[in-house]
Amino acid sequence: MIVAAAMRRSDPVLRAALGLLLIVALWELSARALSGAYILAGPVEVARYLAQNSGLMVRALRETLWSAAQGFFWGNLAAVTLAVTAIVMPRSERVVSALALLVFCLPLVATGPILRVLYGPGDGPQITLAALAVYYTTYVPLLVGLRAAPATWFELVQSYGRGRAAELWHVRAMTALPYLFAGLQIAAPAAFLGAMVGEFTGAERGMGVLTIRAMRALDVPGAWALASLAAAISVAAYAAIGALARAVSVAPPPVILSPPGAPVGRRLGALAPLGLTILALVLWWGLLEGFGLNAFFAKRPGDVFEALMLAPDAAQTRATLLAALRETAIAVVPGYLAGLALGAALATLIVLVPVASTVAMPLAVALRSVPIVTSAPLGVLLLGRGEAGTITLVALMVFFPTFVACLHGLRQAPGQILDVFDSYAAGPVARLVHVRLPAMLPAFFAAARMAVPASVLAVTVVEWLATGQGIGSLMALSASLSDYDMLWASVAVVALLSAAGYGLVSRAEALVLSRYAAEQVRR
Amino acid sequence: MAPDASPPEIVCRGLSKCFGATEVVAPCELTFAAGQTTALVGPSGCGKSTLLRLVAGLEAPSAGSVTIGGAPPGDTLRRGQLSMAFQDPSLLPWRTVRGNVTLALKLARQRKDEARIARLIDLVGLDGFAGTRPGALSGGMRQRAAIARAMVTEPAVLLLDEPFGAVDELTRQQLAEDLPPLWEARETTTLLVTHSVSEAVMLSDRVLVFSPRPAAVVADIPVALERPRRASLSSSKPFLDLTGEVSEALARGMAAAAPRLAAQ
Numbered sequence: 007m008i009v010a011a012a013m014r015r016s017d018p019v020l021r022a023a024l025g026l027l028l029i030v031a032l033w034e035l036s037a038r039a040l041s042g043a044y045i046l047a048g049p050v051e052v053a054r055y056l057a058q059n060s061g062l063m064v065r066a067l068r069e070t071l072w073s074a075a076q077g078f079f080w081g082n083l084a085a086v087t088l089a090v091t092a093i094v095m096p097r098s099e100r101v102v103s104a105l106a107l108l109v110f111c112l113p114l115v116a117t118g119p120i121l122r123v124l125y126g127p128g129d130g131p132q133i134t135l136a137a138l139a140v141y142y143t144t145y146v147p148l149l150v151g152l153r154a155a156p157a158t159w160f161e162l163v164q165s166y167g168r169g170r171a172a173e174l175w176h177v178r179a180m181t182a183l184p185y186l187f188a189g190l191q192i193a194a195p196a197a198f199l200g201a202m203v204g205e206f207t208g209a210e211r212g213m214g215v216l217t218i219r220a221m222r223a224l225d226v227p228g229a230w231a232l233a234s235l236a237a238a239i240s241v242a243a244y245a246a247i248g249a250l251a252r253a254v255s256v257a258p259p260p261v262i263l264s265p266p267g268a269p270v271g272r273r274l275g276a277l278a279p280l281g282l283t284i285l286a287l288v289l290w291w292g293l294l295e296g297f298g299l300n301a302f303f304a305k306r307p308g309d310v311f312e313a314l315m316l317a318p319d320a321a322q323t324r325a326t327l328l329a330a331l332r333e334t335a336i337a338v339v340p341g342y343l344a345g346l347a348l349g350a351a352l353a354t355l356i357v358l359v360p361v362a363s364t365v366a367m368p369l370a371v372a373l374r375s376v377p378i379v380t381s382a383p384l385g386v387l388l389l390g391r392g393e394a395g396t397i398t399l400v401a402l403m404v405f406f407p408t409f410v411a412c413l414h415g416l417r418q419a420p421g422q423i424l425d426v427f428d429s430y431a432a433g434p435v436a437r438l439v440h441v442r443l444p445a446m447l448p449a450f451f452a453a454a455r456m457a458v459p460a461s462v463l464a465v466t467v468v469e470w471l472a473t474g475q476g477i478g479s480l481m482a483l484s485a486s487l488s489d490y491d492m493l494w495a496s497v498a499v500v501a502l503l504s505a506a507g508y509g510l511v512s513r514a515e516a517l518v519l520s521r522y523a524a525e526q527v528r529r
Numbered sequence: 530m531a532p533d534a535s536p537p538e539i540v541c542r543g544l545s546k547c548f549g550a551t552e553v554v555a556p557c558e559l560t561f562a563a564g565q566t567t568a569l570v571g572p573s574g575c576g577k578s579t580l581l582r583l584v585a586g587l588e589a590p591s592a593g594s595v596t597i598g599g600a601p602p603g604d605t606l607r608r609g610q611l612s613m614a615f616q617d618p619s620l621l622p623w624r625t626v627r628g629n630v631t632l633a634l635k636l637a638r639q640r641k642d643e644a645r646i647a648r649l650i651d652l653v654g655l656d657g658f659a660g661t662r663p664g665a666l667s668g669g670m671r672q673r674a675a676i677a678r679a680m681v682t683e684p685a686v687l688l689l690d691e692p693f694g695a696v697d698e699l700t701r702q703q704l705a706e707d708l709p710p711l712w713e714a715r716e717t718t719t720l721l722v723t724h725s726v727s728e729a730v731m732l733s734d735r736v737l738v739f740s741p742r743p744a745a746v747v748a749d750i751p752v753a754l755e756r757p758r759r760a761s762l763s764s765s766k767p768f769l770d771l772t773g774e775v776s777e778a779l780a781r782g783m784a785a786a787a788p789r790l791a792a793q
Contacts, residue, residue: 158619161587165613166636166682167606176632180623 025369047230055231069212077136078197085144110142111504118207119485132204139200144189151185187251195240305494313491334476337396345404353412403464415449451515536564537598544593552743566719568729571739609637612684618675620663740782748778
């Protein structure tokens, strides 16, 4: 009780630290309980490993951090450019957003090896993958932020005869700042993740290389030490950007909700996806041709179509691809749904117990920034190579962002309406059902949307590194066998399916929000 | 403002506005004389604000046209000679009071005139709050800051959309005394949308009374009270006669519209 009372008073940093301490203690205890099982290294052992290999660790960390930093820079620069383009030329927004999403849905597992062939040795793939991992999560909130101003602020600018450039400079730049920082905060750990995945694809140095080596050698303390280091760095980067935002006195924005672009059912209607697909294919072809890339590994849309439809072995190619997709679906769909359900349920429960929420919130915010995918090898160590391990990792990848978003959403419940309920002495359940849950829905859907590409990333990485099943493994295998037809076909199919899944969730979101949060649905 | 600029006449010809199937402003022919202050009075939601926005070029008319000094509103806007004060103060929260007032000069591409900025902030009673951000001000103070912002560019056309809505009664009276001399000195063509009958009479040279939506003029009442007008005027017989006339016209407009509204 005393601890609980102390927690209620203390600041979030202290509470997060307390929670972290609790986790470390539990971690050590379970490590001791499982000693001899050869799957879990406790914090003491991890600390010893880090101390003994400090030179190696610092060198690897420096390498990965540098790639991540460059990717962070280029990715966010791309995000800002795209968002400003979409705002200054509103007609372009739909196309910009759709293409940005499609590129974000490219499976890193396959783009990694392709980039490796393109760049050769060096840190090109790591930087590119880090940039690919961050630009979309900055683009989305930035687009919301650039619009987060009342209409009269723009009319004020217009009433002096000034145009979009003045709006952008005097109004939008400032309203977007909190959203930009929120995006950068998510981007920092994501860039680290992207750089590590890039290193998985065959770099010479870096954290990713050491992680792969530790996993192959069943070096349990090594794998745990690397994962802990990656987690610590990610949390630190996340916190540092948060501190920077506070230092320039930028208040955190309300939860970022509005889906970018795609207002429901406008002119083009059902034709829009078709047009965008054609545009994407043309861009795909044009980029490869423009850079004059060798047709042996840089397959054009025509090559993929031929491999899937016209070639003598097309039927077999399709069968292989479908079988792999089915295996992946068995892991990713339950994992995704479980992560969403758990995130929402736990957030709901925890709101009913305010003390628990004060501990859980900062902890969850910290854990959300852990690049779970980079600890995939640990999942394999812990849970084996079966479906259970894959599903758990996907669920974890989805759980944390959903949980944090839902907690934020539940807290958005308007105080005045809660007061009305209080005036009728309504119980906590009535408040939850009638006020808090509807208030949570926009945040829930925003998380569900972004979780689609995230869970695809998680499942493909785990399949590639560990289970040897599904589309992730097929892509890795195709890359190592130089079966570039299969590789490009997989990339195209996975990107399309991810984007379609994202679109499906957006549609469900629009339907539900038009009833519960009409102000969130853009017309 | 350019030194040669004299206040323009504003002319609306066959002007109307519909939002979808809803007619908000009925076709009207209106002329606002150069340098005059006209008050637009009518029940809430009748479309007077829309009329103001049409004049400011913020809405495109469904039919007809608006000209300011013989040219489309856009020309006046682009010369930075029009200012509008909105119902909502619309101050940028990251700028101080001074910063918000200065912004208008920037947007109008005018020289930053520190003395004029300070004088206006002083005039609206915000001296001592020039360095304060809007978040720390009361609703009435914010609205006064917005008025200072609208006036700092010394516009040829001033559009005020219920600018005193959130201002307390005492400040309201004070502003009603202090502000008109400013736009009279500059000879500004001013349109003032208001709910308050006495404010309309106190501030204007002419009161236009509107019917419920769609806005149509039911009375055009000249206000020939001499200036400067003091608060004491509001208990004089001519003033009370005028407010009575405006109130009656308002009631007439409501009564005439009642069957139509009931049918809806």
